Amino acid sequence: GDSVTQTEGLVTLTKGLPVMLNCTYQTTYSPFLFWYVQHLNEAPKLLLKSSTDNKRTEHQGFYATLHKSSSSFHLQKSSVQLSDSALYFCALRRDTNAYKVIFGKGTHLHVLP
Amino acid sequence: EAAVTQSPRNKVAVTGGKVTLSCNQTNNHNNMYWYRQDTGHGLRLIHYSYGAGSTEKGDIPDGYKASRPSQENFSLILELATPSQTSVYFCASGEGDWGNYAEQFFGPGTRLTVL
Secondary structure, eight states: OOEEEOOOSEEEEETTOOEEEOOEEEOSSOOEEEEEEEOTTSOOEEEEEEOSTTOEEEETTEEEEOBTTTTBOOEEESSOOGGGOEEEEEEEEOTTOTTOEEEOOOEEEEEEO | OOOEEEEOSEEEEOTTOOEEEEEEEOSOOSEEEEEEEETTTEEEEEEEESSTTOOEEOSOOTTOEEEOOSSSEEEEEESSOOGGGOEEEEEEEEOOSGGGTTOEEEOOOEEEEEO
16 A cells, blocks of 8 residues: 655754655655645644655755655755754555645754754 | 534543544535544544435444534544543534545644543
């Protein structure tokens, strides 16, 4: 069945450094990928989305490129800020059911001053 | 912007009691969802709905029922609450057709503790 894997549970970085949060997926259908961000005690919000192979998508300084050849959709930022500390979920629209999305377990990003 | 509200925001229940979590959306979205969030598990889908009168089982429906009496409202019902259902519950709404990526808009969450 469809699945999403986020390998890091916690990433700790100093402000100003680059970051990459890993996301790989498995599906037999054409994938739609998402990144959601959840700040402490808040609701998850959509950060990025893509279904186009090898096209970079950007929002709020974050970017990701869907690579169907490697089934990956890694989230990157060139210089993290303290306000980027949050929980990040990668998600996949699953199967042919457009109504359901499967979420990865999430990666906590902790940015140090 | 999309607006999803949940009530109550915090709830303490006793084992064996009935709990109802309510969700309201003003986005006029057809689809609504209930998730629970637990450390190490991410967001797991409990029930979802395509529209008023419909409910569908998600990935972890056991011990939960859902009700969608109108376009705007979607409830999650725990008939006999157990401590294992202690969690944070999120409601979400969204459109689900092929054209708009099934983006979901989440409510603020309900923290449920079952003693």
